[in-house]
Structures are given as structure tokens and as C-alpha cells.
Amino acid sequence: MPKNFEAGPVRVRAPATSANLGPGFDALGLALGLYDDVSAEIAPSGVRVTVSGEGAGELPTDDRHLVVRSMRATFDRLGGQPSGLAVECVNRIPQARGLGSSSAAIVAGVLLARALTAHGERRLDGAAVLRLAAELEGHPDNVAPCLLGGFTIAWTEPSGARAVTRPVAEGVRPTVFVPGGRGLTAVARAALPTAVPHGDAALSAGRAALLVHALTADPALLLPATLDRLHQDYRADGMPETAALVSELREAGVAAVVSGAGPAVLALSAPPEGFDAGRDWQVWRLPIDVSGARVTRGRLGHAERDPVAAGRKS
Numbered sequence: 172m173p174k175n176f177e178a179g180p181v182r183v184r185a186p187a188t189s190a191n192l193g194p195g196f197d198a199l200g201l202a203l204g205l206y207d208d209v210s211a212e213i214a215p216s217g218v219r220v221t222v223s224g225e226g227a228g229e230l231p232t233d234d235r236h237l238v239v240r241s242m243r244a245t246f247d248r249l250g251g252q253p254s255g256l257a258v259e260c261v262n263r264i265p266q267a268r269g270l271g272s273s274s275a276a277i278v279a280g281v282l283l284a285r286a287l288t289a290h291g292e293r294r295l296d297g298a299a300v301l302r303l304a305a306e307l308e309g310h311p312d313n314v315a316p317c318l319l320g321g322f323t324i325a326w327t328e329p330s331g332a333r334a335v336t337r338p339v340a341e342g343v344r345p346t347v348f349v350p351g352g353r354g355l356t357a358v359a360r361a362a363l364p365t366a367v368p369h370g371d372a373a374l375s376a377g378r379a380a381l382l383v384h385a386l387t388a389d390p391a392l393l394l395p396a397t398l399d400r401l402h403q404d405y406r407a408d409g410m411p412e413t414a415a416l417v418s419e420l421r422e423a424g425v426a427a428v429v430s431g432a433g434p435a436v437l438a439l440s441a442p443p444e445g446f447d448a449g450r451d452w453q454v455w456r457l458p459i460d461v462s463g464a465r466v467t468r469g470r471l472g473h474a475e476r477d478p479v480a481a482g483r484k485s
């Protein structure tokens with residue numbers, strides 16, 4: 172093993188995330204207890220990726236794979252590429268639904284490459300990992316909770332992304348509604364206007380501030396606190412079923428929002444007993460992940476290879 176790299180496999184468990192939370196566009200995010208497990212080790216040559224669970228048979232298994240691309244970007248930052256890579260992914264986060272699958276892949280890639288590089292943690296500290304992951308993702312609101320866990324407030328300065336975490340109040344119970352159909356974040360971002368009316372910006376800023384209070388201290392205020400005018404309406408034509416479900420839940424008093432760029436829906440308060448979203452939606456009650464992505468030494472074990480074990484509770 173060349174002295175720049177660490178021998179032996181490393182693995183990362185990276186949580187799903189829900190970004191925006193309504194009015195906190197590109198800023199607020201929540202880590203959810205649903206995980207992708209990824210392991211990697213240095214190989215003598217080439218790149219080999221195996222994928223099971225979400226994306227199996229669809230995702231590329233070479234240098235185009237997002238985990239590998241993120242590892243490559245991190246190795247570049249750390250001063251050199253390894254001879255080859257073997258990567259194993261067990262994915263449980265539904266992809267292209269607004270549950271942060273791309274952020275989980277990016278965070279996993281950055282953390283794996285850092286762990287495989289000699290003195291990686293000294294050379295790329297936690298703040299630098301967040302900056303690099305946000306640069307690769309293009310916005311910081313998913314990578315921040317994926318890395319740090321819990322409820323995060325992220326922002327970008329000239330030097331890059333930063334984030335803080337806040338403890339979530341008792342009684343905040345996330346439920347996600349996951350449709351079969353997909354929607355790419357890049358497409359949903361292209362639907363946004365370059366400017367919004369001042370009144371809409373003012374309303375959203377006020378509600379985002381209230382949302383920090385509601386999530387951390389007073390969940391009874393979650394319904395008014397999750398009202399958004401910056402992105403959801405502009406994206407509604409591209410995901411009419413999502414917009415309809417958000418409206419139906421909100422009319423029933425549930426603090427529902429589009430999860431990330433959609434098309435999944437996040438409810439921050441419990442839907443009424445017997446609420447039926449219809450058969451097009453899988454409904455999962457998920458705990459809040461409070462740890463963020465975790466790195467350990469070794470390959471994936473038996474439990475981590477089970478593609479449905481962790482996280483899904485209807």
C-alpha cells in the first residue's frame with residue numbers, strides 16, 4: 172500500500188434528509204432515520220462498484236457513479252488518486268424523490284476518500300468536508316444534516332458552506348409520503364424564477380424564522396411556520412399529485428411540505444388517524460437521525476447488506 176493511503180476497507184452509514192422544510196429554501200434541513208450503507212477500499216487497479224437496493228441495475232458501476240465521483244474530487248483535494256477502488260453500496264434512500272439520496276452519496280464519497288487517505292482527518296477537517304460536499308451538491312441544505320444529523324441551518328459565505336445544528340423539540344414526528352414517480356432536483360430548480368415578489372420573500376423569511384422556533388421549542392406553531400412562497404408553487408405544475416397531497420394535508424391541519432425538491436412529501440406533525448394518501452404513496456414514519464453520517468473501519472456486515480432492514484416503518 173503506497174504510504175499516502177490507508178490499507179483495509181472503510182464504511183459509511185449516511186442518512187436520508189429532507190431539505191427546505193417549507194420556507195427554508197436552500198437553508199434548512201432535517202436528517203431522517205433511513206440510511207445508505209457504503210464501503211470502499213483501495214484496489215490494485217480499476218474501479219469496481221456493486222449496488223444493491225435502490226438504484227441497483229440502473230446506476231453506473233464505474234467512474235461515473237456519484238460516490239466514486241465524490242471520492243475522486245476528495246482525493247484530488249487531498250493530493251492524489253489511488254491505484255484503484257472497490258466500492259459496495261447498499262441503498263435504501265429512494266432516489267430522485269426529494270429525500271437527499273444524492274447528498275448521501277456525495278457525503279459517503281467524501282468521508283470514504285478522507286478515511287482512505289493517510290492523515291485524512293487532519294488534512295480535511297469537518298468544516299472542509301461540509302464545504303466540499305456542498306460544492307459538489309450545489310446547495311448545502313441536504314449535505315449539512317446528512318453530515319451533522321438532526322435539524323440544521325446552513326448558509327454559504329464567500330469561503331463556502333457553513334452550518335449549525337439545533338435540537339428538535341419533543342413531539343416533532345416526521346412522516347414521509349414517497350411516490351413511485353421520480354423528479355430530478357436539477358429539473359425542479361430550473362422551474363424557479365430568477366426573482367420573486369417582495370411580499371412573498373418577506374412572508375417566507377418570517378415563516379422560516381418562525382420555523383426555527385416551532386421546530387426547536389413549540390411544535391404547535393409548525394403549520395403556520397411551514398408556509399412557503401419561494402419554491403413550492405413554482406414547482407407545482409411539474410408535480411401536481413405532490414401539490415395536491417400537501418394541500419390536502421395542510422387543510423387537515425398537518426404541517427406538510429414538499430420534501431426537498433420533491434416529489435416526496437414531508438409531514439412534520441402526525442396525519443389524522445386513518446388518513447389515506449391513496450395507493451400511489453408509500454407512507455413511512457421515520458425517526459429523526461441525530462448522529463449524521465458515521466464512518467467505521469471494515470466491510471459491510473450481514474445487517475448492513477439487508478436492503479430493507481434499516482429505517483422503514485409504515
Ligand SMILES: Nc1ncnc2c1ncn2[C@@H]1O[C@H](COP(=O)(O)OP(=O)(O)O)[C@@H](O)[C@H]1O
Nearest residue numbers: 237266267268269270271272273274276355356
Ligand atoms: N446512492 C446513489 N449512488 C449513486 N448515485 C446516486 C445515488 N443517489 C442518487 N444518485 C444520483 O443522483 C440522482 C438523484 O439526485 P437528485 O435529483 O438530487 O435527487 P435526490 O432528491 O434523491 O437527491 C440519481 O438519479 C442518481 O444519478
Ligand SMILES: N[C@@H](CCOP(=O)(O)O)C(=O)O
Nearest residue numbers: 190197269270271356431432
Ligand atoms: N434546496 C434544494 C433541496 C433539494 O433537495 P433534494 O433532496 O430534492 O435533492 C431545492 O429545493 O432545490
